[in-house]
Amino acid sequence: MSRPTIAEVARAAGVSVASVSRVLNGLPATEEMVVRVQRAVQELGYVPDSRARSLKVGRTFQLTLAVADVGNPVYVTMMRAVEEVVSAAGYRLVVTTTGSDVVDEVALVRGMARGYADGLVISPLRVDDDLIKSIRECDVPVVVAGNVPASAGVDTVRANSPKGMALAVEHLLTKGRDRIAFVNGPVDTVPGAARAKGFADALKQYKLEAAGAIEADDFTFAAGRAAGQEFFKTNRPNAVICANDLLAVGVMHELAAYGLAVPADVAVIGMDDSELAEQSFPPLTSVNLGSAERGRRAAELLLARIDDDSRKPKRIVVQPTLSVRRSTP
Amino acid sequence: MSRPTIAEVARAAGVSVASVSRVLNGLPATEEMVVRVQRAVQELGYVPDSRARSLKVGRTFQLTLAVADVGNPVYVTMMRAVEEVVSAAGYRLVVTTTGSDVVDEVALVRGMARGYADGLVISPLRVDDDLIKSIRECDVPVVVAGNVPASAGVDTVRANSPKGMALAVEHLLTKGRDRIAFVNGPVDTVPGAARAKGFADALKQYKLEAAGAIEADDFTFAAGRAAGQEFFKTNRPNAVICANDLLAVGVMHELAAYGLAVPADVAVIGMDDSELAEQSFPPLTSVNLGSAERGRRAAELLLARIDDDSRKPKRIVVQPTLSVRRSTP
DNA sequence: ATCGTTCTTGTAATCGTTTACAAGCCAGAC
């Protein structure tokens, strides 16, 4: 059966549509009016059509979070944090996944016409001028959870991965591990580039040489395994830092396959400190890049901008901490 | 700057709004008309307002997938499958999370007014009469990925977890493990109940006694650890079946803590065969309950029902297989 | 030259809400 409209409710209650709308939106009305309308609503099982409503009021009360890969547990952490903030503000959160290709991201932002959502938090893997252009032209507010140039003029919340790298390297050095290898994700991604630079800087700071660096095809478990396979045949570092937890777990599987013990033979450090770090075996020492806090603050920034679009863009940097677990000595 | 409407495009192109709409929707028009409209569209950066469009045409071209917990990797598998099917059909998928409470699920279905999406795939943990009632009253099609009574009169796609249990028990028996324990999730959930019954039936079939059964508080890693902690102090099964992969991984951590080797001392089998089964160490033998196929078929059912709401409800059962990995001998 | 047919384009109604405005009603003050 088809949904009743406000007109049918009005007819059933013997009042005008305007009165029904007013009662539903809690505007002043007599006791009797409220009762009549509510009874009619009850009886017909009326629920307002949100399309029509949002067409009129200009808001959908939906916010979108766009992430590259739902399989990456770091996004779970971020998603939970965002969800908490936006639902407290009376919005519902919808999550969509972009894939790691920048043209998909651009298409998503372009298609983010007013009408799908009132705002967008996007965590892009790859950033190019097209993406930045589409974000600026987007007619709903966009907050980037990630690193884009200040010139883009957009609210951002990003991690400090160089500092995170430094934490990881320092930790390994205090544990006496000085032959440190690095398994990165694709360096043409924003996090990949940042982490590569961070690793190089951290080593330079301690006047160390890298014991090897390898670029995985992707930020996934499978790519981590593949990277490990290629690498540990020939190289013998006593520690390896991975650009995220999935890569680290993939690498640990390969280490086991080559009969190397973690942490005794090789210490392993991941990044993101996702739920997977806790679940892996041995539990993974991981650089906490503050995904939860980044999610929370990105959501807050978005709400603030929806509230007032004229405020100048804010760029927040969340500082990392190290979660030490048993994959390091 | 505010988004231009179709009226402004029409004015800029010097044609009527109807013509603009027609060109945009690919209806027949002269070459010149097409060019003029497209240039105006280009120039103004016009994007149709999807609210207005869907108000008129009665469809949003969005479908919703509602899952209990985004942190559970089984939903990642399902989500990917659903996404693939619906995006091929020209819909966009939005994912929302309900939490494990049935009242949240009911609220979601109730609020699923026409206008948010054209259909819903829901995978409920707990089912009660209220939920079924809300599904029947929902004015957009709903497909349940899970087990609800046939009397509910709704399309469903469900797993055959008793059969899956039997596969797990058989596998253990052929490997000579006959003291089998069971770590279940909450038995007041639909999957919890199904798996409890499946386990009991499977044991009966082989005339075995359970070497212990324990009910975790939740289907999570933390609950798995807690369950293991409580359990392995006193009991000494040589195999344990867990109601999902997260629980299994939690249990394996506790086994390690008690110095028990997997699979040498205790074999472990999970259920869902999620990405985590592959990522865990040792890789987890897991009952594949066909999450991907369930997702795919649920999506297909939903599309079919959107197409024709009069067809009678279909109830699909997906058969399980066993993915043997190294957590069993 | 006139008529009918076909094709293109414009006008206006519509989807289901919200809300500005007007109108009606009642009470209280003079």
Added chain:
DNA sequence: GTCTGGCTTGTAAACGATTACAAGAACGAT
């Protein structure tokens, strides 16, 4: 008794698209 002011309620115009219908143009056939 009339008038003012405050409430309540109804009428109708939006919001931005789609689309039924009508009107006009072009063109061939008689």
